[in-house]
Amino acid sequence: MEVRVEKLRKEFERFPALHHVSLDIRSGELIALLGPSGSGKTTLLRLIAGLEAPTEGKIFFGEQDASYKSVQERNIGFVFQHYALFRHMTVLENVSFGLKIRPAKRRPEAAEIKKRAFELLELVQLSGLEKRYPAQLSGGQRQRVALARAMAVEPNVLLLDEPFGALDAQVRKDLRKWLREIHDQTGHTTVFVTHDQEEALELADRIVVMSQGRIEQVGTPDEVYDNPNSPFVFGFIGQSNCLKVRISNHEVWFEDRPIGVPAPGEREGEALLYFRPHDIQILDGCGGCMAGVVASSRRVAGTRHVEVDVGSGHNPVEIELPPERAAGIDRSRIAFRPTKWKIFRP
Ligand SMILES: Nc1ncnc2c1ncn2[C@@H]1O[C@H](COP(=O)(O)OP(=O)(O)OP(=O)(O)O)[C@@H](O)[C@H]1O
Ligand SMILES: [Mg+2]
Known part of the structure; x- marks a missing residue:
């Protein structure tokens, strides 16, 4: 009924x-x-x-x-x-x-x-x-x-x-x-x-x-x-990352640079960028992307959870990688970019 x-x-x-x-x-x-x-x-x-x-x-x-x-x-x-x-x-x-x-x-x-x-x-x-x-x-x-x-x-x-x-x-x-x-x-x-x-x-x-x-x-x-x-x-619902960012010129900026995340139609100013640990792409260095040092990593069932330090005043970013992709990654500097995200206002 x-x-x-x-x-x-x-x-x-x-x-x-x-x-x-x-x-x-x-x-x-x-x-x-x-x-x-x-x-x-x-x-x-x-x-x-x-x-x-x-x-x-x-x-x-x-x-x-x-x-x-x-x-x-x-x-x-x-x-x-x-x-x-x-x-x-x-x-x-x-x-x-x-x-x-x-x-x-x-x-x-x-x-x-x-x-x-x-x-x-x-x-x-x-x-x-x-x-x-x-x-x-x-x-x-x-x-x-x-x-x-x-x-x-x-x-x-x-x-x-x-x-x-x-x-x-x-x-x-x-x-x-x-x-x-x-x-x-x-x-x-x-x-x-x-x-x-x-x-x-x-x-x-x-x-x-x-x-x-x-x-x-x-x-x-x-x-x-x-x-x-x-x-x-x-x-x-599910794991998530939340980063303090800024919208400028219809793009998402983290600290002093755009990170390759478009934000068409979003008004300028402070914002929060949410994305899931598995919705990211690792890059071979970049002009416009996120970067940080791998602080730690741990194996969880079929994937490796990697914690990336992206700078003081920010929460570490958690990303999920296939174990073979994460081999020898500890303490190295990596570049990445979210592939799926949501923008909310603080
Ligand atoms: N009989 C009651 N008298 C006073 N306050 C109550 C009573 N029953 C529930 N509350 C309050 O109402 C709110 C909602 O309680 P409820 O039991 O519906 O939560 P819940 O989502 O089922 O939580 P849980 O996952 O812990 O079971 C709580 O703050 C609780 O303290
Ligand atoms: Mg209950």
């Missing part, structure tokens, strides 16, 4: 946790809320769920104003970071719970509930573990039970708040791929909270980047990575 959030504001005892946030979540979409700690991700999720009431603004489920409906009326599936399974219930009982507590006229028959729970356990690949208790499962298995339980009620929206946050890196990676597959099979509208940019980039149809209670940018993973609309988004 489509969910529309309109100018939502939430204050906790005068502290504004969300400022007039608006967002359209499309039916069947897997959307990630991504942002640093305290940016308002959980608050937004809890407002959509109906676990909190908005201070101002509205939430629509389809055409219906759901702003003041209860959690039950909204028919939400929720999974939290920390396993919230019922400890005294078996896996099967946990998954069946949401259907068993329905009022009699909306409750399926016992046999039907059981059938559905078995189907869901097969979907989350836990067939055979129906009789176990949560304490007898691994963390990843528990989160999969939690997801099956959330899906059992055929929710209008699935809300996942860092569901894999407490698990180790490899398990997270596996579950992330698996969640994408499950989503593609079931097609539930899903809102997924994470502060892990890699997770959001890999998993989501669209990413909502949040900072300090505001939405900074909404876009596909490609859009937010390739075309960040603010220094915050540039810095938060």
Whole structure:
């Protein structure tokens, strides 16, 4: 189901946790809320769920104003970071719970509930573990039970708040791929909270980047990575360099020289040049380019991360090179130029 959030504001005892946030979540979409700690991700999720009431603004489920409906009326599936399974219930009982507590006229028959729970356990690949208790499962298995339980009620929206946050890196990676597959099979509208940019980039149809209670940018993973609309988004998604530069004569100048980066249509004056460590080209000396001394380098998986000192008063520039290109480079002077960049104003 489509969910529309309109100018939502939430204050906790005068502290504004969300400022007039608006967002359209499309039916069947897997959307990630991504942002640093305290940016308002959980608050937004809890407002959509109906676990909190908005201070101002509205939430629509389809055409219906759901702003003041209860959690039950909204028919939400929720999974939290920390396993919230019922400890005294078996896996099967946990998954069946949401259907068993329905009022009699909306409750399926016992046999039907059981059938559905078995189907869901097969979907989350836990067939055979129906009789176990949560304490007898691994963390990843528990989160999969939690997801099956959330899906059992055929929710209008699935809300996942860092569901894999407490698990180790490899398990997270596996579950992330698996969640994408499950989503593609079931097609539930899903809102997924994470502060892990890699997770959001890999998993989501669209990413909502949040900072300090505001939405900074909404876009596909490609859009937010390739075309960040603010220094915050540039810095938060992926690695980045930020250099203090000057625009003069439709070109970017660093210190006393142009560096071969055109800036058509940019007004004159101070600016910040952002570029990613892998978006650079090494040159064999140059008239107009950047230059500096390699301060250090370290191997990270398939590439070498090289730190270049470009002068006092500037952050060192980090560039990524194939290891063979970086051999013997330490302490030498190199010339380079960004091949892709964005200019922001300070
Ligand atoms: N019940 C509450 N009472 C007071 N302040 C709150 C409450 N819940 C959240 N806040 C504040 O609102 C802001 C947003 O919190 P929220 O939990 O939404 O952040 P988050 O993006 O989910 O962070 P994290 O990644 O750490 O989970 C924070 O500054 C937080 O301290
Ligand atoms: Mg949170």
